[in-house]
Amino acid sequence: xxxxxxxxxxxxxxxxxxxxxxxxxxxxxxxxxxxxxxxxxxxxxxxxxxxxxxxxxxxxxxxxxxxxxxxxxxxxxxxxxxxxxxxxxxxxxxxxxxxxxxxxxxxxxxxxxxxxxxxxxxxx
Amino acid sequence: xxxxxxxxxxxxxxxxxxxxxxxxxxxxxxxxxxxxxxxxxxxxxxxxxxxxxxxxxxxxxxxxxxxxxxxxxxxxxxxxxxxxxxxxxxxxxxxxxxxxxxxxxxxxxxxxxxxxxxxxxxxx
Numbered sequence: 001x002x003x004x005x006x007x008x009x010x011x012x013x014x015x016x017x018x019x020x021x022x023x024x025x026x027x028x029x030x031x032x033x034x035x036x037x038x039x040x041x042x043x044x045x046x047x048x049x050x051x052x053x054x055x056x057x058x059x060x061x062x063x064x065x066x067x068x069x070x071x072x073x074x075x076x077x078x079x080x081x082x083x084x085x086x087x088x089x090x091x092x093x094x095x096x097x098x099x100x101x102x103x104x105x106x107x108x109x110x111x112x113x114x115x116x117x118x119x120x121x122x123x124x
Numbered sequence: 125x126x127x128x129x130x131x132x133x134x135x136x137x138x139x140x141x142x143x144x145x146x147x148x149x150x151x152x153x154x155x156x157x158x159x160x161x162x163x164x165x166x167x168x169x170x171x172x173x174x175x176x177x178x179x180x181x182x183x184x185x186x187x188x189x190x191x192x193x194x195x196x197x198x199x200x201x202x203x204x205x206x207x208x209x210x211x212x213x214x215x216x217x218x219x220x221x222x223x224x225x226x227x228x229x230x231x232x233x234x235x236x237x238x239x240x241x242x243x244x245x246x247x248x
Contacts, residue, residue, distance in 0.1 A: 012236075013171065013174060013232060013235045013236050013239055014167065014168065014171035014174070014235075014239070015239075016239075016243065017167065017168060017171065019168050019171065019172065019186050019187050020186070020187070020188060020189070021189065022189045023164070023189060024164050024165055024167070024168060028167070028168075028242070029238070029239040029240075029241075029242030029243040029245070030167045030235055030238050030239050030242055031167065031242070032241075032242035032243075032245045033238040033239070033241050033242040034158075034161060034167070034238070037158060040147070040148050041148055043138065043141065043148070043152070043154045043155065043158070044138065044141060044143050044148055044152075047137065047138035047141065047143065048143065050137060050138070062143050062144070063143050063144070064144060065144070065145065065146045065147060082245075103244075106241060106244070107241060108137060109237060110237045110238055110240075110241045111137045111138075111154055112136075112137050113233060113234045113237045113238075114153070114154050114157040114158070114234055114237075114238075115136075115137050115138070115139075115140075115153040115154050115157070116153075116234075117153075117156075117157050117230060117231060117234045118152070118153030118154055118155070118156035118157040119140065119153040119156075120227075120230075121153070121156045121206075
């Protein structure tokens with residue numbers, strides 16, 4: 001049977017990700033995106049920002065089963081990836097908020113595509 | 125500052141993923157998609173099928189640094205997720221091929237969205 005090519009420019013999807021490499025290249029664009037979303041709770045933490053900025057205590061209340069340690073790690077992960085911005089509002093007490101950056105907002109349609117695919121999962 | 129809502133139907137992105145749960149729900153559609161793509165080499169193995177069906181030995185040649193153990197695991201993972209179909213062609217020798225299912229082809233635009241976002245990563 002002849003090899004069939006997938007549409008949607010499929011072959012270009014992995015450009016920048018050499019298959020013959022000794023190991024998966026962390027600079028492969030898909031690996032970059034997966035790394036940002038990596039870890040338990042990351043999508044849920046991200047999801048908290050879909051309706052606007054949040055303080056640490058608001059997040060903590062919204063995700064009651066998430067430990068402080070993991071919440072702090074997830075905020076650091078998403079901030080260092082450029083997805084969230086941490087902002088200190090001067091005054092007393094100092095108010096620290098996190099909100100999506102432009103780059104974080106650009107992740108929303110990516111998660112929407114992932115959600116769409118996952119929602120049609122074949123029951124196994 | 126008032127909470128701003130993200131466009132693109134952002135709030136619906138995490139529907140089916142309750143934030144107040146004791147732990148992330150594996151039936152959350154985004155978690156389903158992440159689970160399918162989980163693990164080193166998974167995107168690269170998936171990528172091998174973008175231009176058509178493949179035998180095990182073709183995959184092994186195309187991904188020379190990937191061990192037999194991990195390649196077998198990735199093929200099992202993608203097959204049980206409904207992304208790949210394993211087919212035995214009768215004859216001698218029996219020829220075993222893998223190819224993308226319709227559901228696997230539906231994952232291509234999802235990976236394209238992930239690639240697009242990752243390709244614009246801020247150099248850190």
